[in-house]
Amino acid sequence: MKNILLVLASIVFSLIVAEAAVRYIDGYAMFALPLSEPVGSVTVRPELVDRVPLASGVEREWILSDPPALPNRHAVPEEWKRLGRVVEDNPTTSAEFRPPDLFKAWNSAFAGDPCKHSFLSHAPGRLFAYDPPDGNATPPYRYLPDVTLPSGLVTNQIGWRGTPIETPRGEKTVRIVFVGSSTVLDGPHLPFSWPEYVGHWLNLWAKSKRLPVRFEVLNAGRESIVSTDIAAVIRTEVLPLRPDLVVYYEGGNQFRPASIVAKLPQGLTLPRAPADASPSWLQRVARDSAMMARVQAAVRTSASSLDGREWPKPDYKVVWPAGLDEFDPDLSYPHLPVSLNVIQRDLDRIRADLDTTGSELAVSSFMWMVKDGLVVDPLRHKYILEQLNIANYPFHYRELERLAAFQNRLLAKYATVHGLAFLDIAGKMPFDPDLFIDAVHTNYAGGRIRGWVAFNQLLPTVEKHLADGSWPRPWPAGVPSGLPTFTSRRITFDCSR
DSSP states (O other): OHHHHHHHHHHHHHHHHHHHHHHHHHTOOTTOSSOOOOOOOSSOOHHHHTTSOOOTTOOGGGGGOOOOOOTTOOOOOHHHHHHHHHHHHOHHHHTTOOGGGGGEEEEHHHHSSGGGSTTGGGSOSEEEEEOOTTOOOOSOEEEOSSOBOTTOOBBOTTSOBSSOOOSSOOTTEEEEEEEESHHHHOOTTSSSOHHHHHHHHHHHHHHHTTOSOEEEEEEOOOTTOOHHHHHHHIIIIIGGGOOSEEEEEOOSTTOOGGGGBSOOOTTOOOOOOOOOOSOHHHHHHTTTOHHHHHHHHHHHHHHOOOOSSOOOOOOOOBOOOTTOOSSSOOTTOTTOSTTHHHHHHHHHHHHHHHHTTTOEEEEEOOOOOOOTTOOOOTTTTHHHHHIIIIITTTOOHHHHHHHHHHHHHHHHHHHHHTTOEEEOHHHHSOOOGGGBSSSSOBOHHHHHHHHHHHHHHHHHHHHHHHHHTOSSOOOOTTOOOOOOOOOOEEEEOOTTO
16 A cells, blocks of 8 residues: 555656646746746747847847846735636636736726627626726726736736836936837736836946946837827826837737728638647646646647648739839828828827927837748647738738838838837847747747847937937926826626616
């Protein structure tokens, strides 16, 4: 009996060690149940680092350095964990409404009566809400302030991702705010977003130069918003902070390839992702075990017919706007593709608003993981395939690549015409699907290298302002230095009545 117990103990110990090893290798939180989102590779392959041009005075080894741990990371309330799991496990409510949506403070002007709202009516009878100071319905929500959410997101005093905001701002502090959607927010389960890396490396650079300045880089990004929402975020949340610079990075949520297609074929049927071939019991246990998740992945791979190429799509006729130069776009052209007229109008509003506080705007190109003839690993890059072939069906990779390049040319010209700094992140970031979760969102290694590209692209602008004494700027006398905080409240409702 004793020998049997020893054998069983040895087996259990081996399984625990194996589980821990797989969790470490695959990038899961070590003790999370159910499994957290995997962060992917934490470090970037050296050959990819070597492909990023370095600004003057930058040391290559800085890319290996991480920001300090967040001092405002708290334990997640058990009630929130339980409530999120209820929504996740209930297909009638989670079909559209996801667990992270429970922990947003929804703009009351946007939400109205939740039961009459096409999206919020899927909530499980409770939400957080806030009243917008200007009464407008945009932005649709803010993240709850000073919390750590079940998704892993850590927020500061005003509900932005990251470390607490310095208040009052120090005399030697240069304040930079990144704005955009989920590609700026970054995966909430990741320890740091790429704008946080930019701030960390700017401070390493300043220290190496013995400059008496501190860089405070803030992340005002939030998922699923568009340029009009971003303009509202700047107007209501960013302006009170009087940043020295605001960096705009977005180019996915208003990307509409149909804008260059005369007529789509009739009777199209949206393709579906291949069904999960693993048995239901394996799907259940794989939620809690990294080893079983690997077994599930092996079953999926053996049963899949996908080879990583572009999926079959129907033919259609591309009609490029008459008279529009694809390589030198006219900013005033009245019918620009992929929502660029709307985006420009919002950028104009942003510039005008920032002028009222003496803040500057920088614009960035936007990275799409797509090109004609792209072939990826069908398992490892599953979500790249699905975003390019389902979310953007029936458009061919060649049109997506063409429009992404056009969008970035127009943003570059917009920056030139209006005298703005331009960060060519898409042009300088290595094109490698292993850096991406889907066609626009990066994994942890991809976020690190996107931040590295942004840091090196931003540095000449920083150096210019430090050299001419325009940064850091003193806080104006008589202007309140308080933060744009807000008060949320809980609302309950019953849509079944």
